[in-house]
Amino acid sequence: MEFTTGGRLEVRITAADTGKRVSVRRLSSSGTPGSRFTDTVGVLTSWDNGVLSITRKSGETVLVDETALVAGKVVPAAPARRRGPAASFAELAPVLARAWQPVESEPLGGWTLRAAAGFTRRANSALPLGDPGLPLPDALTRVRDWYAARGLPGYVQTATGAEGTQEVLCADLERAGWQREVSAEVRIAALAPIGDVAADVSPVHLERGVDEAWLSRYQRSVDPGEHVLKVLGSGPSVWFASVPDEGAVPAAIGRCVVDGRWAGFMAVEVDPARRRSGLATAVMAALARRALDEGASAAWLQVEADNEGARALYDGLGFTTHHGYHHFRAPSGPVADAG
Structure with a gap:
């Protein structure tokens, strides 16, 4: 990270740069050998009473005492991803x-x-x-x-x-x-590769609405009243997927909302006893194919940072983080x- 002009560290930001993306270097207070400086990149959200407040991409706020500041500059927005759809x-x-x-x-x-x-x-x-x-x-x-x-x-x-x-x-x-x-991440990906994924599982059923069986697998609502059904059914073009099981409760479910070029995936849930068997991938592939038929070309979803299983699945399907x-x-x- 280059902060120098003619070999000298320089602070090239002021309080007037509030709201801009900046990169700063400050004296480290960690005490770790060899870590004299600490670098922070994010949006300068305030500079008051001798303290800079910088919000990182993750949403974390870092406070920097201006007396510890040794270098700083305004930097351009992060470069666009090399894969996946372009999106603002x-x-x-x-x-x-x-x-x-x-x-x-x-x-x-x-x-x-x-x-x-x-x-x-x-x-x-x-x-x-x-x-x-x-x-x-x-x-x-x-x-x-x-x-x-x-x-x-x-x-x-x-x-x-x-x-x-x-x-x-x-x-x-x-x-x-x-x-x-x-806090969670919004991730995006090209839709066609998701629809091309082959999954060796039972057929995935697609419906326009939810029934008691689908809701019995859905873990977000214990008592699905009319308000739950209205929210779940909202969106320009909504599809619900389920993989039947031997009992009344599906082995896996999912929801997709098609909106122009975008297909949003949510409520992808699998019977804990059947996880890592390809069911979630099969549900998403079936929903993706239906969305492609409706003219969509890009996918999005939301995932919490601590959901390691879901993050691994979405990594494999080509999803990259767009924003938090x-x-x-x-x-x-x-x-x-x-x-």
Whole structure:
């Protein structure tokens, strides 16, 4: 990582670069032999009272005392991936939202307040894809009040790690006392190779709706009421897959939402006794073929960072990380100043 001009380390960033992607080098405080410097790359989200706040691609915030800063510069966005479809955050974000539509929603400027009786954070969080039309502290108060009126905790869904994502908003939420509860990755891939995968398993059944058998395998809802069925059935073109088993409960299930060139995969679940037998791959391949028939060419999915089995499966199918997404929960006490 090059920080020098004429062989001298230089700090070439100021507080005016807030909101830009930067690379900084600081004196290390780890005490590890040979580790004199520590490098950090991310979005500069604030530079106040002698402390820089930098949000990494993962959503992690790093605080750097300016007295320890030995070099720094603005850097361009990360280079595009060498495989998979080209996609911007601005294109992907609405596609992801349409795959988990809430039971009710209300605009707040360029934000959308979404609720579905608590079923999935994605359908029960504010989606900030623009300016809320209010100062941020007022917008966050509105979010808290709107969800409290429905007996729900206030959540804001954010994204990091791609051009146009919301590192500054994440930092503002943290300063206001909102807690990052869940982080995951959005991954994308070319769709055709997934559909070409051959799996030596029982036939995969595809349906437009869910039945009791499909729901009995689905682990995200113990009591699937009408709100669950509405969210699961939402989207431009929705397909449900299942692999029959000897009993009433399918051996594997999956859900796919086709939306223009995108096919989103979710709810891929397998009987624990049948894992690593190709069932998840078979479900995704069958859904991919149907999506290809409808004109889709690109795939996306969301996976939590600690789901090692799913991550290994998706790596093998060609998925690469596009950006991270996070859910911030409102504090239970008084709202802090987010400014």
